[in-house]
Amino acid sequence: MFALHLTTEFRGTTIRSGLLVEGPSGWGEFAPFPEYDDVMAGRWLAGALESACGSWPLAVRSEIPVNAIIPVLPEGPTRRAVHSAATLMGVTTFKVKVANTPDSLDEDVLRLRTIRDMLTELNVPGEIRIDANARWSVSEAAANIAILNDAVGALDYVEQPCATLDELRELKGLMSAWDYPVRIAVDESIRLSDSLDVNVIQQIADVAIIKAIPVGGVNRALDIVEQIGLPVVVSGSLDTSVGLSSGLALAAAIPNLYGACGLGTGALFAEDVVGETTMPLGGMISVGRTAPDLDVLDQVEAGIARTYRAEWQERMIRAWNAGARELVSDEVREVVEQ
Numbered sequence: 001m002f003a004l005h006l007t008t009e010f011r012g013t014t015i016r017s018g019l020l021v022e023g024p025s026g027w028g029e030f031a032p033f034p035e036y037d038d039v040m041a042g043r044w045l046a047g048a049l050e051s052a053c054g055s056w057p058l059a060v061r062s063e064i065p066v067n068a069i070i071p072v073l074p075e076g077p078t079r080r081a082v083h084s085a086a087t088l089m090g091v092t093t094f095k096v097k098v099a100n101t102p103d104s105l106d107e108d109v110l111r112l113r114t115i116r117d118m119l120t121e122l123n124v125p126g127e128i129r130i131d132a133n134a135r136w137s138v139s140e141a142a143a144n145i146a147i148l149n150d151a152v153g154a155l156d157y158v159e160q161p162c163a164t165l166d167e168l169r170e171l172k173g174l175m176s177a178w179d180y181p182v183r184i185a186v187d188e189s190i191r192l193s194d195s196l197d198v199n200v201i202q203q204i205a206d207v208a209i210i211k212a213i214p215v216g217g218v219n220r221a222l223d224i225v226e227q228i229g230l231p232v233v234v235s236g237s238l239d240t241s242v243g244l245s246s247g248l249a250l251a252a253a254i255p256n257l258y259g260a261c262g263l264g265t266g267a268l269f270a271e272d273v274v275g276e277t278t279m280p281l282g283g284m285i286s287v288g289r290t291a292p293d294l295d296v297l298d299q300v301e302a303g304i305a306r307t308y309r310a311e312w313q314e315r316m317i318r319a320w321n322a323g324a325r326e327l328v329s330d331e332v333r334e335v336v337e338q
Contacts (some may be wrong), residue, residue: 001309002240002300005270010071016238019312020273020297023052023335026289029213029243030316038315040192042323045316046220047213049328051246051289053335056218059252063284064234066264067093067129072100075114082118085267086126090283093127093156093260094119098148099135105144112151127156127259134163134188138170145175149182156259157183157207165189165197168204185209185233190224198227205230207258211237212246216327221250235262240269241278241290252287273297 003017011033018031028051032041050056068085070078085091094115098108112128119126130148132141141161149155161184162168168184175181186201187209201208208230212221214237225232234251236244244263251261263285266277273292278285301309325333 007270021052028052038318038322041319043216045319045324046327047217050217054332056249057253064251065260066280067095067260070096086124089280095129098130099132109151116152128152129156131159132161134160138167142174157185159185160187165200172204208232212250218250231258233258236265241274245289248287
């Protein structure tokens, strides 16, 4: 079990919690966010068990280009985050969280201009992406994207500007009339879908954002990639260095990567379950499995209440019964049920 402090609030939390599972293939990570029900948690468990007990597809690359993630921060910390990512990690693509509140547009404009100015100072011709986490209506998205696009010169893409497929289809139609339409990337429309509508996704999206563990594991994610047929950015799910291995394995197996992947989330952790957190070097992360440092893990677990561990163990059992058992391969099911 782990409960790790983050460097700043992200997704409304400052502590990332979950369970690590060891099996014959290595280690897996079960860490669905608190708001997810047992069915959704079942997908996360299937991904964790695949990592611990199953096998991953063959890799077509040994290193993955990654982007930096810039959460909602004041100007000073934003500048420091960009400087660190660009100079220490060699990252040239930046994904920026926007739409944190309904009236955050002016703040978002200032943050994006700060990032662009910082990159200009560093002589880094960086790409900037934004992620609205499905918080805009169609009219808000059309207006805000145009303003934010102007603020940085040109956005690489906007991720999940609206919640529903119908809204995204309408937005796509509006943006098609622009002189320089901004690419639309979809995340939640894929990850949270009970029944994936591939035809509609292909009509509304330019880029597919795929997260390995939350959809049920690397193999299931690769099946989704092949069905959709769009350029792909693999993203993490605020994983520790152990869980990040699944995202790296997926990115390594995809021929048509769009570009830098959202796997540089190690910078968001103040602590980890390993001695040295997986971080990009020269803008790249090497592909490979990561096991926890058992001494570090012991220290992390020492501060966790027994009742909290029991709650996570019970959640894992519910997740197994709510869908993970059917999602895992025969190979994994056999190991689990021995």
